[in-house]
Amino acid sequence: MRSWYFSEMAYHPAWQEGLKRGSLRVILPNENLDPAEAHKLLHRYLDEFALCDEVGLDIMVNEHHSTATCMTVSVPMALAVIARETKRARLLTLGNPIANRPDPVRVAEEMAWLDVLSGGRLEMGLVKGAPYEIAPANSNPARLMRRYWEAHDLILKAMSTTDGPFNWEGEYFHYRNVNVWPRPIQQPTPPVWMTGMSVDSGRLAAERGHVIGTLLSGGTAKPMYDMYRQTARERGWEAGPDRMAYAAVVGVGHTRDEGLRRADQIADYVRTAPVVAEQFTNPPGYNSVAANVAILKAGPRAHRIVKDRQGNMIDHRKASVQQFMDTDTVFAGTPDDVFDQIRDFNVRMGGVGHLLFFGQGGYLSHQDATQNITLFGREVAPRLREMN
Amino acid sequence: MSRSISVSGVTLDIEERGAGRPLLFLHAGEGLQPRHPSLDHLAARFRVIAPHHPGFGESTLPDWFGTVDDIAYLYLDLARTLDLQDAVLVGTDFGGWVAAEMAVRNMQRFTHLVLAAPLGIKLGGVTDRDIADMHAIPRAEFMRLAWADPRRGEIDYTALPESELAAIVRGREALALFGWKPYMHNPRLKRWLHRIDLPTLLLWGEHDRIVTPTYGEGWCAAIPGARMELIRDAGHFPHWEQPDAFAERVAGFVGQH
Numbered sequence: 001m002r003s004w005y006f007s008e009m010a011y012h013p014a015w016q017e018g019l020k021r022g023s024l025r026v027i028l029p030n031e032n033l034d035p036a037e038a039h040k041l042l043h044r045y046l047d048e049f050a051l052c053d054e055v056g057l058d059i060m061v062n063e064h065h066s067t068a069t070c071m072t073v074s075v076p077m078a079l080a081v082i083a084r085e086t087k088r089a090r091l092l093t094l095g096n097p098i099a100n101r102p103d104p105v106r107v108a109e110e111m112a113w114l115d116v117l118s119g120g121r122l123e124m125g126l127v128k129g130a131p132y133e134i135a136p137a138n139s140n141p142a143r144l145m146r147r148y149w150e151a152h153d154l155i156l157k158a159m160s161t162t163d164g165p166f167n168w169e170g171e172y173f174h175y176r177n178v179n180v181w182p183r184p185i186q187q188p189t190p191p192v193w194m195t196g197m198s199v200d201s202g203r204l205a206a207e208r209g210h211v212i213g214t215l216l217s218g219g220t221a222k223p224m225y226d227m228y229r230q231t232a233r234e235r236g237w238e239a240g241p242d243r244m245a246y247a248a249v250v251g252v253g254h255t256r257d258e259g260l261r262r263a264d265q266i267a268d269y270v271r272t273a274p275v276v277a278e279q280f281t282n283p284p285g286y287n288s289v290a291a292n293v294a295i296l297k298a299g300p301r302a303h304r305i306v307k308d309r310q311g312n313m314i315d316h317r318k319a320s321v322q323q324f325m326d327t328d329t330v331f332a333g334t335p336d337d338v339f340d341q342i343r344d345f346n347v348r349m350g351g352v353g354h355l356l357f358f359g360q361g362g363y364l365s366h367q368d369a370t371q372n373i374t375l376f377g378r379e380v381a382p383r384l385r386e387m388n
Numbered sequence: 389m390s391r392s393i394s395v396s397g398v399t400l401d402i403e404e405r406g407a408g409r410p411l412l413f414l415h416a417g418e419g420l421q422p423r424h425p426s427l428d429h430l431a432a433r434f435r436v437i438a439p440h441h442p443g444f445g446e447s448t449l450p451d452w453f454g455t456v457d458d459i460a461y462l463y464l465d466l467a468r469t470l471d472l473q474d475a476v477l478v479g480t481d482f483g484g485w486v487a488a489e490m491a492v493r494n495m496q497r498f499t500h501l502v503l504a505a506p507l508g509i510k511l512g513g514v515t516d517r518d519i520a521d522m523h524a525i526p527r528a529e530f531m532r533l534a535w536a537d538p539r540r541g542e543i544d545y546t547a548l549p550e551s552e553l554a555a556i557v558r559g560r561e562a563l564a565l566f567g568w569k570p571y572m573h574n575p576r577l578k579r580w581l582h583r584i585d586l587p588t589l590l591l592w593g594e595h596d597r598i599v600t601p602t603y604g605e606g607w608c609a610a611i612p613g614a615r616m617e618l619i620r621d622a623g624h625f626p627h628w629e630q631p632d633a634f635a636e637r638v639a640g641f642v643g644q645h
Contacts, residue, residue: 135524142565143454278524284560292557296545 001346001384003355005052005373006060008070008269009045009078012362013037014233015272018068023277025067026135030241038071045071046081048360048369053086055377059259060092060356062125065136069272069362076110083118091118094193094213094356095125098155099148100137105178107151108158112184120185125193125213126152131287132280140349142285147172160188193245202227208241213245213356216270216316219307219328221246225349241353246345249324251332252375262372263332264321266361270329274316335379342384355384358364390422392446396465398453401446403438406431409642410475412467412498413438414483416625417507417522417563417572420445420555426627429635434476439466441486443562445555456508456566456574460489461622467497476642480504480627482563482572491588492580500642501584503607504591504634505599505624507572509581511606517571520598523564534624536595541628581610587645588614591637593622593629 014032018024018160040159045200052059061078064070075093083091091114096107115122128148150170157166157178164179184190193211196202202224205212212228214221225244232239249270253264282295308314308326316329324330331341346352360369390403403422411434413427420427420440430436441459443449453462463486467475477498480488484506491501512518522530531538545553567573586609592604601618608616617637621627 138569140564140568142561142568277526279524284564285524286555289554289557289561292560293550294551296548296557297550299546304431 001057001241001342001352001355001387002090003027003357003376003381003384004058004060004090004245005049005095005357005359005376006062007045007048007358007360008062009042009072010269010272010360010362011038011041011068011071012268014068015268015362019272023275024069024272025064025132025276026280027086027277028066028068032068042071043222043239044366045080045360046085048366048373049082050085051373052377053089055374055381056088057357057373057377057381058090058092059086060094062094062127063097063138064130065133067132067323069269076114079114079122080117083114083121086118086121087236088121090121090123092123092193092356093125094129094195097129097133097137098126098151099144100129100133100139101151104151104154105175105180108155108180111155111190112159112180112182115184115186116182117188120190122184122186122190122212123193124190125195126155127195131283132276134283134286135280140285141283144285156189156192159184159190196224197221199223201228203231206231206243207235208305209237209243211354213247213354215247215356216329218248218329219309221328222349225352229350241346241351244349244352245354245356246349246352247356247358248328249330249361250338250355250372250376250380251321251330251339252335252372252380254334254375256333256337259333260321260363261355262368263324263330265364265368266358266372266385267319267321267324267330268360268363269358270324271317271319272362276367338376338380338382342380343387346387393466394464395469397450398442398462399448400442400466401440401444402426403440404500408433408435409433410437410470410472411638412463412472412475414463414477414479414486415444416481416483417440417491417559418458418481418625421560421628424628424631426631426634429476429631430638431625433635433639435538437470437472437535439463440610441483441559441562443565444559449558449562451563453458454565455566456486456489459486459566460493464490464494469627472497474499476502476638478502478504479506481624482507482567484508485567485572485574485577486507488577488581491575491586492577492583495584495586499586500645501586501588502591502641503588504626505593505596505604506583506590506607507567507599507609508574509578509610510570510573510575511524511578511603518599518603521571522598523568530598533597536593536621536623536629541625563621578610581607582612584611584614587641589637589641590614590616591626591634592616592618593624593626594618594620595622596626598624 018028165177168175194205206228229239249266251259253259440447484503485508535541619626627634
């Protein structure tokens with residue numbers, strides 16, 4: 001199992017205000033951000049990314065918009081900095097929200113450029129994006145996935161075509177001369193990743209052989225992984241663990257208490273992420289008809305709820321670190337504890353080749369963050385690499 | 389009575405009731421809600437033909453179909469298929485936008501146009517919101533802006549059968565498809581409203597805060613000879629809040645002109 005360190009570069013000084021207003025996203029005015037403080041935080045977070053290279057971890061970045069939970073607004077910008085500061089780490093975007101990007105050829109150019117800059121270390125996630133990203137991007141949620149797939153096909157063609165230019169006259173995107181310079185080192189394209197939570201996502205990723213990643217979804221990940229494996233078998237190939245990824249909060253300490261304390265602070269990311277004004281959580285067309293029928297039938301409610309291993313419902317906004325551990329959202333404790341928990345999880349899931357390691361939630365101090373990264377990188381990650 | 393009819397590759401689910409002069413009724417973005425008495429009030433005076441828009445009710449939404457232009461051409465084809473003559477065209481809210489898009493194209497089969505709180509045009513500057521952003525406010529706030537008395541519009545979704553819930557969900561998705569960006573309007577439509585050359589009535593609920601009566605005056609000024617009437621104790625959906633007064637105003641207008 002490979003381990004990828006991940007941080008959203010939170011602006012936690014605004015969280016109290018966001019929680020008070022019931023939304024950390026979209027409608028929290030940016031007067032709640034002090035740019036001088038943001039300057040310090042960005043440099044601190046980038047230092048934490050750079051440390052990963054020294055301790056043998058790979059790196060993942062994502063992006064969100066109009067939010068106090070994540071100051072990374074552009075995957076290629078963040079990775080451009082990190083690519084220069086690292087030598088060995090593989091660099092994963094998870095991802096480029098391509099259904100919200102008006103210009104897929106620009107995405108292809110940026111990804112190819114990053115692959116060249118990093119010496120072929122790029123892994124390229126192409127994602128649908130969260131529902132509350134629809135409003136900041138003002139992209140149409142209806143037929144979102146149709147737009148996603150057209151962008152996906154165009155990006156991969158643009159990156160892998162060497163005898164262009166070619167033209168593209170599709171439903172959503174129109175170009176007459178696509179010819180991406182520079183072209184990527186990894187041919188035909190850097191490895192492609194997707195995210196998902198449903199069995200449908202597992203099937204769609206398997207049909208293309210992409211890596212499928214899922215975020216913090218505990219037991220619901222298993223059916224998706226199983227569908228991936230089944231679809232691959234039906235198509236004549238065997239999907240190994242390297243096709244499956246799972247994101248979890250990890251807190252490691254010299255003692256169990258220290259590891260749990262760190263995990264508890266990082267888990268504030270999980271607690272704050274769902275705090276969004278309700279009208280932005282489910283734009284029409286984003287979720288399936290069946291899912292929306294279920295939501296209407298249930299009446300007013302709709303918060304991120306997952307089940308723990310005993311089938312109890314856990315509300316992500318309020319969960320304790322122990323409850324998060326029961327839902328496989330958090331792995332925490334000493335290096336031995338954390339290794340054991342991940343090993344058991346890996347067995348339950350049938351083999352997951354990538355751990356996406358949330359190691360920064362905001363309130364975690366720089367000192368704690370660097371110790372967490374170092375302990376995990378030196379004491380846990382090498383043992384995970386031997387697994388599978 | 390409801391039936392389905394195939395027009396230009398779309399299977400339309402149509403409500404038909406009443407007798408006399410044909411009236412093509414184009415429903416709001418919230419849906420047709422055929423069990424609401426509003427259609428019966430119109431049917432007491434007209435032969436009402438009310439299609440569920442593509443993607444709403446049981447009407448299909450083919451993959452190739454996706455703009456308000458498509459709906460306008462589809463309903464012009466529907467009017468030909470049904471051989472409507474001397475018909476009245478009525479559209480409310482989103483349906484008013486569709487009716488206006490039809491009217492700037494071809495009104496041969498129609499004698500009167502009634503637009504009730506139509507969406508569809510842009511009047512103010514780039515940072516003015518002519519049309520309340522229904523998708524950026526909580527549902528309760530939408531109800532408060534859209535109804536003179538929001539209690540009249542409340543729906544207990546938990547009590548509806550799954551088939552109706554699925555239709556509501558599909559309708560919401562279709563409305564987003566047609567109207568998300570630019571938001572619920574066609575930036576070019578206002579420039580062509582001068583082509584509407586038949587008697588036109590704009591009906592507005594006094595308490596409409598989705599599109600205010602001031603926005604209605606902008607419509608009125610852009611359509612030659614149009615007149616505007618307010619309906620008391622009604623918001624954005626006067627046909628639902630004051631169904632009898634609504635039907636009376638439509639019939640009165642058609643009778644006078």
